[in-house]
Amino acid sequence: MNPDIVKERQNATFNVEKLTNILDGSPEKTRRRREIESMVLNDPDFQEQDPNFLSRSERYDQAVRKSAQMILKLREFGISDPDEIYYYKNCVHPDRPEPLDLHLGMFLPTLLNQATPEQMDRFFTPAWNLQIIGTYAQTEMGHGWWRCSQRASCSATTPTVLPALTSEDWRPQATFDPATQEFVLNSPTISSIKWWPGGLGKTSNHAIVLAQLHTQGNCHGLHAFIVPIRDMDTHVPLPGIVVGDIGPKFGFSEVDNGFLKLENVRIPLDNMLMKYAKVEPDGTYVKPPSAKLTYGTMVFIRSMIVGQSALALAKSCTIAIRYSAVRHQSELKPGEPEPQILNFQTQQHKLFPVLATAYAFTFVGQYMKQTYNRISGDIHEGDYSGLPELHALSAGLKAFTTWAANGAIEVCRMSCGGHGYSRSSALPDIYVEFTPTCTYEGENTVMMLQTARYLLKSYSQARGGQQLQGSVSYLSRLQPQPVSAGVPPLNIQDLASLVQVYQLRAANLVELAATSIQQELQLRHSQEDAWNSSAIDLVRASDAGLLSVPQALQVSAHIKELLIQLRPNAVALVDAFDLNDKKLNSVLGRYDGNVYEHLFEWARHSPLNASEVPPALTIIVIIKHNQLIGSFFPRSTSLSTST
Numbered sequence: 001m002n003p004d005i006v007k008e009r010q011n012a013t014f015n016v017e018k019l020t021n022i023l024d025g026s027p028e029k030t031r032r033r034r035e036i037e038s039m040v041l042n043d044p045d046f047q048e049q050d051p052n053f054l055s056r057s058e059r060y061d062q063a064v065r066k067s068a069q070m071i072l073k074l075r076e077f078g079i080s081d082p083d084e085i086y087y088y089k090n091c092v093h094p095d096r097p098e099p100l101d102l103h104l105g106m107f108l109p110t111l112l113n114q115a116t117p118e119q120m121d122r123f124f125t126p127a128w129n130l131q132i133i134g135t136y137a138q139t140e141m142g143h144g145w146w147r148c149s150q151r152a153s154c155s156a157t158t159p160t161v162l163p164a165l166t167s168e169d170w171r172p173q174a175t176f177d178p179a180t181q182e183f184v185l186n187s188p189t190i191s192s193i194k195w196w197p198g199g200l201g202k203t204s205n206h207a208i209v210l211a212q213l214h215t216q217g218n219c220h221g222l223h224a225f226i227v228p229i230r231d232m233d234t235h236v237p238l239p240g241i242v243v244g245d246i247g248p249k250f251g252f253s254e255v256d257n258g259f260l261k262l263e264n265v266r267i268p269l270d271n272m273l274m275k276y277a278k279v280e281p282d283g284t285y286v287k288p289p290s291a292k293l294t295y296g297t298m299v300f301i302r303s304m305i306v307g308q309s310a311l312a313l314a315k316s317c318t319i320a321i322r323y324s325a326v327r328h329q330s331e332l333k334p335g336e337p338e339p340q341i342l343n344f345q346t347q348q349h350k351l352f353p354v355l356a357t358a359y360a361f362t363f364v365g366q367y368m369k370q371t372y373n374r375i376s377g378d379i380h381e382g383d384y385s386g387l388p389e390l391h392a393l394s395a396g397l398k399a400f401t402t403w404a405a406n407g408a409i410e411v412c413r414m415s416c417g418g419h420g421y422s423r424s425s426a427l428p429d430i431y432v433e434f435t436p437t438c439t440y441e442g443e444n445t446v447m448m449l450q451t452a453r454y455l456l457k458s459y460s461q462a463r464g465g466q467q468l469q470g471s472v473s474y475l476s477r478l479q480p481q482p483v484s485a486g487v488p489p490l491n492i493q494d495l496a497s498l499v500q501v502y503q504l505r506a507a508n509l510v511e512l513a514a515t516s517i518q519q520e521l522q523l524r525h526s527q528e529d530a531w532n533s534s535a536i537d538l539v540r541a542s543d544a545g546l547l548s549v550p551q552a553l554q555v556s557a558h559i560k561e562l563l564i565q566l567r568p569n570a571v572a573l574v575d576a577f578d579l580n581d582k583k584l585n586s587v588l589g590r591y592d593g594n595v596y597e598h599l600f601e602w603a604r605h606s607p608l609n610a611s612e613v614p615p616a617l618t619i620i621v622i623i624k625h626n627q628l629i630g631s632f633f634p635r636s637t638s639l640s641t642s643t
């Protein structure tokens with residue numbers, strides 16, 4: 001154990017185990033989490049080669065092998081609680097998305113939420129047993145954006161009358177053919193080819209495909225269809241299915257994100273998910289109680305991503321803070337030993353806010369999950385009243401927490417200096433695997449605009465005298481104040497006072513956006529144009545804060561005090577996240593702090609070190625021997641035979 005890190009733990013002023021129990025929810029939950037963790041981490045079937053030293057295809061193969069083992073073990077150990085599945089999966093594939101994520105995270109949940117009992121028997125049971133492997137295909141090459149309900153322009157005609165049609169007409173179509181009781185699915189244009197779905201490229205044999213429903217000559221907007229894409233025995237693509245991998249990406253190397261072109265693919269009537277909307281055998285369309293129910297799985301994942309932001313931050317600051325406790329640099333005072341870099345105020349100012357945010361997001365993630373479970377329970381009982389708030393909250397928190405975490409991971413990486421750039425630190429991987437959360441499940445700006453839409457509606461209800469409930473109740477209670485009204489009193493030591501100032505600021509910003517829309521409406525006479533011209537106000541918090549200059553200085557001084565208070569407990573606070581070394585997989589973030597010897601050991605495994613003279617360098621040796629440089633170089637291929 002590194003002596004610095006031992007000393008850090010001795011100096012801590014609280015019981016780490018108790019805090020871990022609070023983060024987990026209870027001592028029993030901590031015990032169970034550790035039990036699951038040891039099932040995976042001590043299981044030889046999950047041994048792996050360090051993916052940093054593998055090619056993409058090797059990474060994919062290794063991930064598929066581990067995922068298949070995972071499904072067998074989940075079954076063997078009878079693990080079926082979604083939280084426990086999620087936890088088990090995160091231990092099997094720490095920090096890395098894997099080919100079955102979409103199957104577990106979106107295919108199964110969409111069936112649970114939108115399939116009829118008959119469809120549950122036909123699809124969910126085999127999917128749970130991994131006979132059916134599914135993905136969720138919404139995004140297309142030309143559009144990530146969909147409308148859940150029918151628009152007047154939605155048409156089933158061919159592209160000969162292009163000017164009269166909108167982009168929605170060129171999305172994938174599912175046209176009901178009553179003669180055969182089948183839907184015929186087509187991707188009418190290149191841009192309507194499904195693009196991005198995880199596990200689609202090579203792994204899945206079924207896809208939930210989102211397409212425009214056409215029946216009896218009418219278009220009814222976006223609906224979900226279960227489409228078999230590969231033969232269940234041979235895994236070869238079925239007729240009319242053009243499918244494959246979209247190629248290497250920034251990260252997600254283990255995942256076969258794919259493309260899918262549908263060419264007159266026929267599926268039976270009862271492959272449309274019909275818990276809510278229905279098509280009768282004669283083609284009659286039965287409306288769902290709410291068109292937005294089609295988007296239910298996205299709300300589920302958005303809610304889950306809030307907790308993922310917390311986990312990514314917890315990992316990043318554990319690595320950076322432990323490393324900062326064992327790394328020594330420079331001299332604070334001439335002649336004295338080099339201090340731990342964690343003693344530099346600037347290092348604390350980088351890392352302690354990240355630590356605080358990791359804690360805050362952990363609790364926000366728990367709140368989001370509880371809210372999701374409560375409101376989706378109501379929805380299952382037929383009460384849809386909570387849906388708008390759930391949508392606005394999950395969209396807004398998904399965007400806010402992923403943006404914040406995305407930036408903070410990079411702060412942690414840079415705070416580790418050069419070693420943060422090495423893949424051995426794990427920080428580059430955490431970043432590349434996390435950053436697409438800002439894009440997928442709804443691009444963040446688009447999600448913020450959805451939340452803004454809800455806030456503006458709530459604002460106008462509050463101005464109309466309604467008493468609002470839930471997360472927007474502050475809009476009923478607070479009267480937005482013009483900046484000229486002066487600054488509100490603030491006690492920065494008092495949480496209630498801080499919350500009040502935040503609420504007032506939020507109310508002011510909503511008012512600002514509403515005013516902008518009103519002004520734009522007078523100029524542009526179209527609600528949509530006025531909305532777009534006010535989008536910056538809608539999305540971005542304005543620069544006008546509510547604090548006076550002396551208050552802002554007071555905050556700054558208080559932050560410095562807090563840094564000093566936190567310093568002795570910094571390592572203990574990250575220890576409380578209880579991230580096992582194998583799960584963290586970071587040379588810099590090791591629990592024992594023995595960084596340098598393991599950094600050296602790790603580097604020796606680099607494939608480039610497999611031989612002292614890599615084969616490619618033999619050409620240099622040959623060139624040297626023959627003293628062949630300059631004009632001879634282009635003919636070097638024939639030179640190798642000359643020695």
Ligand SMILES: CCCCCCCCCCCCCCCCCCCCCCCC(=O)SCCNC(=O)CCNC(=O)[C@H](O)C(C)(C)COP(=O)(O)OP(=O)(O)OC[C@H]1O[C@@H](n2cnc3c(N)ncnc32)[C@H](O)[C@@H]1OP(=O)(O)O
Nearest residue numbers: 082086104105108138145146147148292295391440441442
């Ligand atoms: C027994 C065992 C059980 C086992 C279960 C298994 C569980 C196991 C769990 C274990 C988990 C394992 C691991 C999981 C890991 C998961 C990793 C996942 C990786 C994810 C990869 C990414 C996948 C994707 O990206 S999928 C594609 C996502 N795409 C999007 O998100 C597109 C975004 N676009 C949209 O949402 C829409 O197009 C939108 C909202 C931008 C515009 O739509 P529309 O035009 O219809 O809206 P508006 O006109 O603006 O509004 C109309 C109206 O509707 C309201 N509204 C919009 N959306 C919603 C919604 N979602 N819900 C409710 N309401 C909505 C909107 O507010 C408007 O309301 P008004 O009242 O009219 O104002």
Ligand SMILES: Cc1cc2nc3c(=O)[nH]c(=O)nc-3n(C[C@H](O)[C@H](O)[C@H](O)COP(=O)(O)OP(=O)(O)OC[C@H]3O[C@@H](n4cnc5c(N)ncnc54)[C@H](O)[C@@H]3O)c2cc1C
Nearest residue numbers: 136137138139143144196197198436439440441442443445
């Ligand atoms: C790693 C990864 C995995 C994915 N997995 C899946 C999957 O499994 N299944 C699936 O269906 N999809 C998947 N996706 C696709 C993902 O859901 C989409 O990329 C995402 O919804 C964003 O859509 P887009 O790419 O069309 O972005 P765009 O909407 O084209 O966004 C580009 C820019 O335009 C701006 N913009 C767009 N619309 C508006 C607007 N109305 N107002 C203001 N600004 C706007 C955005 O803010 C952004 O800056 C995945 C994507 C990634 C990166």
